[in-house]
Amino acid sequence: MAPAGSRGRTAGPLPRPARPPSRGDLSLTRFDATDAAAEPPAEPAPPADAAAQLSLEFALDPEAVQRLPRHPAITSARAGRARSLAEELIWMDSAEGVLAADGLALEVPRRGPRRLIRSMPPAEAPWCPGTPPALEEMEPTDENWVPIAAFSGRRSVMALGEVTAELLAGKLRAVAAEAPVARLLLTGPTEAVLARAAALAADIHMLPPAASLAEEGRALARGGPPRPRRRGPPPLSGAATVEAALLAALGHLLEVMLVHAPACRLGAGMEGVHQTRVALRRLRSVLKVFRPVASGPELVEFDDGLRAMAAALGPARDWDVFLAGTAAEAAAAIGGDRRLAALLRAGEARRQEAYAALRRLLDGPAFPRLVLAGIGLIQRRPWREGPPESLAPLEEPLPDFAAGVLDKRWHRLRKRGEDIAEHGAAALHEVRLDAKRLRYAAELFAPLWPGKPARRFLRRLSALQEELGLANDVAVARELAASLGTGVPGWAIGAVEGFASARASRARRHALESWDELLEAEPFWR
Structure with missing residues (x-):
C-alpha cells in the first residue's frame, strides 16, 4: 500500500454531498455491543470469555487484496457468497481543521447517517492496535463543513463461521493526490478473531494500520505523513492499578513499533531503526518490570519474538552509528584518505546487508505474528489464569508497585557503580546496562510523581547513560572495524581504532x- 502522504496523478475535485452537513442534523450513537472493542475501557474488565466480541482492523497491500478471497483461511470457512457493494466515504472538517485538532473527523458514507468518528485516540486513553475508530456523540451546531478527503471503492462482507470479514478496498483521494488503500475488519468472538487473523497473517502480510482511514485521508490532503497515535514512553498517570498500567504500556508500545517499522529501510534515514529499537527495548523492559505479577508461557513466547527482532535491528543500528559517528568523524579529522574511503565503502556494504536482513524479517510473517501475539496478550490477559490469590497483586495501586520496582533497580545500580573510577570497560558496560534498565522503568513511572525531582533525576540518569553509551559505541566501533577483514587496509582500521x-x-x-551528579539527586519516588 502506498504511503498516505505519497503523491499520485491528479485526482480531481472531491465529490460533495447533496447538502452541506451540519452538526444540527446528525443522528449519532456510540458503538453497540458488537463494536465494544472500539474504545477500550479506562480500567481493565475481567478477561474476555470465548463469546466476547472483538473487532480487529488490518491494513493490506493491493497484492494481498487479490489473494485474500482465495486464501484457505477464507475458502475453508466461507458460508455463502460475499456481499459486495460500491462504497464512498467523505471526511469533512471546518476550514480551520477544528475537528482534526481534537482527533475527530465527520464521516459521510454513501449510505446511512453521517457520523462523527474518533480518528485519533485521546492521548491518555488505553489503546490496542487494530482498534477500529469509535463513534462519538455530537452537540448540535449550525457550523458548515468542507470535504477534506474521500474514499472510493468497494465494501465486501464475508461470513467465515463465527467471524465476519469486511474488506474495504479502493483509493483515498484528495484534491491533488490519490493512493490505493485496503482495510480488513474481522469481527466475532475474541478467540475466533485472533485465530482467523493468525491463519491469514501466516502468508498474507497484514498489520494493524498505524492510522485510521480518516487520518490517512487528512495526511494525503496535506501532503505529509499521518500523525502518530502514540510516541515515546507510555503515559501511565491515568492507570490506577498494576494491570491497567501493563495493558496500557503494551498497547502503547506496540503502536509505537508499528508507526516506526515502515521506515526501517535504506534511504529512509536512521530514525526508523532507532525508534523501533527503542520501542522494542521498552516493551521488553515492561515485560520484566511486571513479571512478578504477570508471567506465563505466552509472555515468554512474546519476549522470545521481541528478542529475535532485536537481533535483526541491532546490526542495522550498529552500522548506522559507526558510519555516521566514529568512522565519519575519523575520516573528517584525517582528511580525504583513500584507505579510509575504502573502509567506509566496506562498512556501507555491511550496513546494506543488515538492512536487507531486517527488511526481510519485517516483510515476512514473523513481524505480523509478533504484533498479533502482543494483541493477544492484551485481549486474553493470560496472567489471570492462575489461582485467585495470585490475582490480588494485579489490583495493587500502581504507585506502591512502581516504587518497589524503582527501589530495587536503583539499589542495584548503586551497588554496581561502587568504586566506579576503578572500573574497566567490561564493568562500565554492566553499569550502563543497569542504568538503562533503571531509566526505562523511571520513564515508565515518572508520570506518577510529576514535578522537578522526577525531571532532575531522569535528566541526570539520561546523561549517565548517554556517556556510558558513547563509551560502548566506541567498543562496538572497534569490533565493526576489525570485522571488515583483509579487504580493508589495516592502516584505516588502526586509524579508526x-x-x-x-x-x-x-x-x-x-x-x-x-x-557523581546522579548520586546527588534524590529518588523522586520516595
Whole structure:
C-alpha cells in the first residue's frame, strides 16, 4: 500500500454531498455491543470469555487484496457468497481543521447517517492496535463543513463461521493526490478473531494500520505523513492499578513499533531503526518490570519474538552509528584518505546487508505474528489464569508497585557503580546496562510523581547513560572495524581504532562526572 502522504496523478475535485452537513442534523450513537472493542475501557474488565466480541482492523497491500478471497483461511470457512457493494466515504472538517485538532473527523458514507468518528485516540486513553475508530456523540451546531478527503471503492462482507470479514478496498483521494488503500475488519468472538487473523497473517502480510482511514485521508490532503497515535514512553498517570498500567504500556508500545517499522529501510534515514529499537527495548523492559505479577508461557513466547527482532535491528543500528559517528568523524579529522574511503565503502556494504536482513524479517510473517501475539496478550490477559490469590497483586495501586520496582533497580545500580573510577570497560558496560534498565522503568513511572525531582533525576540518569553509551559505541566501533577483514587496509582500521580510543577516554571522564551528579539527586519516588 502506498504511503498516505505519497503523491499520485491528479485526482480531481472531491465529490460533495447533496447538502452541506451540519452538526444540527446528525443522528449519532456510540458503538453497540458488537463494536465494544472500539474504545477500550479506562480500567481493565475481567478477561474476555470465548463469546466476547472483538473487532480487529488490518491494513493490506493491493497484492494481498487479490489473494485474500482465495486464501484457505477464507475458502475453508466461507458460508455463502460475499456481499459486495460500491462504497464512498467523505471526511469533512471546518476550514480551520477544528475537528482534526481534537482527533475527530465527520464521516459521510454513501449510505446511512453521517457520523462523527474518533480518528485519533485521546492521548491518555488505553489503546490496542487494530482498534477500529469509535463513534462519538455530537452537540448540535449550525457550523458548515468542507470535504477534506474521500474514499472510493468497494465494501465486501464475508461470513467465515463465527467471524465476519469486511474488506474495504479502493483509493483515498484528495484534491491533488490519490493512493490505493485496503482495510480488513474481522469481527466475532475474541478467540475466533485472533485465530482467523493468525491463519491469514501466516502468508498474507497484514498489520494493524498505524492510522485510521480518516487520518490517512487528512495526511494525503496535506501532503505529509499521518500523525502518530502514540510516541515515546507510555503515559501511565491515568492507570490506577498494576494491570491497567501493563495493558496500557503494551498497547502503547506496540503502536509505537508499528508507526516506526515502515521506515526501517535504506534511504529512509536512521530514525526508523532507532525508534523501533527503542520501542522494542521498552516493551521488553515492561515485560520484566511486571513479571512478578504477570508471567506465563505466552509472555515468554512474546519476549522470545521481541528478542529475535532485536537481533535483526541491532546490526542495522550498529552500522548506522559507526558510519555516521566514529568512522565519519575519523575520516573528517584525517582528511580525504583513500584507505579510509575504502573502509567506509566496506562498512556501507555491511550496513546494506543488515538492512536487507531486517527488511526481510519485517516483510515476512514473523513481524505480523509478533504484533498479533502482543494483541493477544492484551485481549486474553493470560496472567489471570492462575489461582485467585495470585490475582490480588494485579489490583495493587500502581504507585506502591512502581516504587518497589524503582527501589530495587536503583539499589542495584548503586551497588554496581561502587568504586566506579576503578572500573574497566567490561564493568562500565554492566553499569550502563543497569542504568538503562533503571531509566526505562523511571520513564515508565515518572508520570506518577510529576514535578522537578522526577525531571532532575531522569535528566541526570539520561546523561549517565548517554556517556556510558558513547563509551560502548566506541567498543562496538572497534569490533565493526576489525570485522571488515583483509579487504580493508589495516592502516584505516588502526586509524579508526585510535580515533575511537581517544573518544573513549573523553566519554569515560564525562561518565564519572555524570555518576557523581546522579548520586546527588534524590529518588523522586520516595
